[in-house]
Amino acid sequence: MNFSRTTEYALRIMSFMAMNEQKLYSANEIYANLKIPFRYLRKLLTTLSKSGLLISVQGKSGGYRISKDLSEISLLDIIQQTGDNKFKNECFFGFHDCAFVKKCAMHDKWAAVRENINQVLTTTTLEEIKETGPHSFISNNNSVFTKND
């Protein structure tokens, strides 16, 4: 399935930080582990901070820390912070104004799919992710990018 790249980044970041939930991570340290393009990572981290999922500490030896209890952060919570407003109650065909005096074949089927997805995303929390680790946190993506900061 496909979320936006940004959403995938956010999911990785939060999952990674959940491995040590009290710890204050610097952007450098996250970069070292996740290899997300550094400056973009920086931007994303401040976004996540503003959204309330992370707390940021400025100054030397500053960084980011997860703001709430892991059990209170669902994967959907994370996904919603990065603009991926998928899984809303939309028409399968992308219509905004279907009258459906009689529903088409996809209406209920697709509603069930959405329900299924939402169920998984809202009930799975970072706590569960932490417990079931480890998974690989280094993405190859065989892409090479520079850090220089």
Next chain:
Amino acid sequence: MNFSRTTEYALRIMSFMAMNEQKLYSANEIYANLKIPFRYLRKLLTTLSKSGLLISVQGKSGGYRISKDLSEISLLDIIQQTGDNKFKNECFFGFHDCAFVKKCAMHDKWAAVRENINQVLTTTTLEEIKETGPHSFISNNNSVFTKND
């Protein structure tokens, strides 16, 4: 849920044409019913023709017709022609190289979601869509665009 706009267009086009599966539709006629930006619609129609889902007839009084029996065209068939290669067997987090000596919490859950989606998309054919019509084929999107061709 979100497919690309182009995929949504393709789904609408094919579903609409399925309502009268033998008929030769001109781009003009499809435009009149679906209000997809005209020149983009034209482009898409030739794409669908090249992909084999439609047969095109050139010249005056030409147009497009669905190429196969409706029961042989699944929604997934349509989706796959427009580059939306979603629902592949990918990692939830977007990793390409997870070792998973021990699978993370999302691995099987997400595989089940994908399976669910694929099931719906491969088993639902245009025939079924035709039978369960009508649904609205006019999208408002309150967007105004010109035709001029």
Next chain:
DNA sequence: CATAAATGATACCTTTGGGTATTATTTAGA
């Protein structure tokens, strides 16, 4: 056979998401 009405091909423009560069601010600690 000329014309009109259709599709085909191709190049270009625009918007958006992803990514980079630069400068400013905060703060621990020598």
Next chain:
DNA sequence: TCTAAATAATACCCAAAGGTATCATTTATG
């Protein structure tokens, strides 16, 4: 108190998707 190491803010750049414009080709029909 100066410096280094961190985050914050802002503006810019690039590539891909969506959309437009132009011209060429096909063919029914007068």
